[in-house]
Amino acid sequence: MTTTPRRARAPRQSDVARLAGVSQSAVSRVIGGDTDAARIPEATVRRIQDAIKELGYVPNPTARKLRTGRNRLLGVHTFEAVFPRAREDFYFEFLLGIEERAEEIDHDLVLFTSTGGSDGRRRVYRDGVNRLNVADGAVLLGVAADRAELARLEADGYPFVHIGRREVPGTRITCVVPDYESAAAAIVDRLADLGHTRIGYLSSGIDEESYADRRRGYESAVARRGLRDVSPASPGPGPGSSSADGDPAWLDAVADGAVTAVVADAEWLANPLAERLAARGLTVPRDVSVVVLEGVGPEAPVRWDCLQIPRREVGRLAIDTLVGMLDEPGQPVADVLVPCVVVAGETVAAPPAGTAPPAGTGPTKGSAE
Amino acid sequence: MTTTPRRARAPRQSDVARLAGVSQSAVSRVIGGDTDAARIPEATVRRIQDAIKELGYVPNPTARKLRTGRNRLLGVHTFEAVFPRAREDFYFEFLLGIEERAEEIDHDLVLFTSTGGSDGRRRVYRDGVNRLNVADGAVLLGVAADRAELARLEADGYPFVHIGRREVPGTRITCVVPDYESAAAAIVDRLADLGHTRIGYLSSGIDEESYADRRRGYESAVARRGLRDVSPASPGPGPGSSSADGDPAWLDAVADGAVTAVVADAEWLANPLAERLAARGLTVPRDVSVVVLEGVGPEAPVRWDCLQIPRREVGRLAIDTLVGMLDEPGQPVADVLVPCVVVAGETVAAPPAGTAPPAGTGPTKGSAE
DNA sequence: TTGAAAGCGGTACCAA
C-alpha cells in the first residue's frame, strides 16, 4: 500500500537537487524556464523533472516573493461591506472582469476583508500596517473609498489602481474609469442629429467625480452643437432632493415645449420624470425624448435609451494596468478611459414636428421660471 | 513643505536599528513584544519605538512567514462561484462568523478565488501547486467540495478545516458541523412529549452527509421513544422528485390519521405538503404538526417550527479550530459539533384529541399503501 | 542586556 506518509517537511529545491545529482541553482533554472539563457542539456532537465515529480516538489510562494518581490497574487479591496448585499449587482460585473483577466494571465486573486474598525468601514491600514502587502499590488473599488488611505498607499509606493475616478489633492493615483464624458457628449450629439435643439439635464445632485464627468460631457457638447440648455435649477446634494421634485416650474416649461429632450443622471430620476410629464399630458418619446446616463438592466420597466457602463471591461483593464505597473515600476501611469456603449431603447425620437423654438422661452441656463 | 518623498524602498529593521543605535535583533525583540524574556531597558525600547515611528516602519509579512511559517493570514475557499448570487444568503452568515472571529484574534482573511479550470469549478490545486499556501491555513466550504482535492490537501499536511461534514475514504479531515443529529432527535422528543405517537419523515432525497445526519437523529429518537414511523417511500435522489409529490397514497394515509406529525428535510418540501394536506381537508397544526429541518428566514410565509443552523457560530468555531491546529501542529483534531437551536413556530401542536392509532394502519416503515 | 550569525526557500549573479 502506497499511502503517502504524512510529510513532515515539504520538499525543497535542495532535495530535488540532491536526488537529481545537480546543484540547486540548476533546479531553480529549470523551474524558472530559463532553458534559453543557460542551455541545460535535455538529459539534465529530464532528470530534474523526474526528481521534482518523484518528490512532489512545489515551489514555495513565500520564498519566491521574498526574493523577487512578486508572487503572482493580486489583491482586491472594496471599501464597502465584504459580502455586499445591496451593492452586489453593482460590483459583480467589475469583479467578474477582474477575475477573468487575472486568470488569463495566470495570477491569483485575494480578496481582502476584515472590517478593520468599530465603525464598520473597511480599511487598508490597521495599526499602521498595510494589509495588502502580501499581494504584489491591488485593485481598489468602492464608491466611498477613503481618500486619506489612498494617499498613504500612494506615498508608501504600493502599486494599485482604483476603479472609478478618485481625485486626491497632492496625489496622482491611477484610475480606470468609464469614459462618461465622451459618452454623454455622444448622447447629446445623437439628440442634436435627430433635430433636438433645446435640451435639459436632470442632475442627481450627487457630488462625485463620475457625475461631474457626465455633466461636463453634456455641457461641452451642448456648447459645441450650439444647442440651448434649459435645465432645472441644480438641487442641493443629498438624497431625496431630486431636481425633478424640486422644479415644477421647469416641468411646466417642458410641457410648454421649451425642451424636447432630457438627459437624466440616473434611472431613479427618469421614472418620476416620465410620470410628471404624463401628468401634464406629455408622452415619452413622442413629445419628449429621455436618455438615462447609467445603464439599466434588462428587467427595467421602461427600456430607456441609456449609457452602458462597461463594467467587465473596466475590471479587465484594471488588472492589465496594475500588472503593467508591476512590470515597469517607477513609470508614471496615465488614467485609463474605457469607452461606454450607448444603448438604444424606446425613449428617444425626433422632436415633435413643428416644434419651433418658442421665442424667448426662458433662460439658457438655470431655472426656467 | 514636508512632502513624503516617493519611498524607493520600504524601511527594514536594520534601518530602524541604525537610527536607534541598537542591533537589528533588539528591534525584532521589541516588535515581537519579547520584553519579558530579554528585558530591554525602558529607554532603549523608547528609542526603538521612536525610530519605528519616524521611519514609518512596518514589518514585512512575507519575510515573517518565511521565517516562522506564520503570517496571521487565514484563507477562505469556497468551492462555488466566487461572488455567489443565489447561494449568497446561505454562505453569508458563515462568512460573517469567520470574519468576526478572525478579527477578534487579530488575523486577516484572504478569500481565494479564480475559477481554476474551464469547467468553472473552483480548485485548490492548479498545475499541482496549492494556491492556499500563502495563508497559514484555510477554512473550506461549499456543498460540492471536491473530495479528491480535500484528500490531497490533507496528504500534503496543509492545515484546514471544512465547514459541514465531508467524508473522504482513507482520510481524516477536520470538520465543523451543525449537530443535526441531536437537533433532529430533540425535535422528535418534543413531538413525543406532546403526545404524538405516529410520525413521518419527508426526505429531500438529497444524498449528502448533512441530510443523512438528520435522518439518523430522527430514526434513533423514533426507536428510543417507541414511536411508529410512517414515512413515504424514499424517492430517488435528484431535483423535482420530492417525496410529497411521489406518494399520494401516503398523503391519503396521513389524511386518514395514520400520522399526526411530519418532519420535513427542508422548507421547500413543507410548503407543498401543507397545500396537499389542505386539499384533503387537513389543517396545520390542528390536524397535523409539521417541523422543518432547516432554518427558515423571518420572511417566510409560514412560521414553521424549525431547526436553526447556527451559521455564525459555526464560522467562529471554524476559525478557532483552525488556529488551534496551527498552534498545536500534529495533534489529531476531532470534528466540532455545534448545537442547533430548535425554534418554535406556529406549526406544531398536540395531536388531535381522540386520535387513537387506527389498528393496523400500514407498515412501520416504507410506503403507507 | 545586547549583538552576531545562522537560517527560512528561492533567485540570480559571477566564476569556473
Added chain:
DNA sequence: TTGGTACCGCTTTCAA
C-alpha cells in the same frame, strides 16, 4: 553549461 554564493527581511539561538 554548471555550481558556488550573496541576498531578500525577519526570528531566534548562542555568545559576549
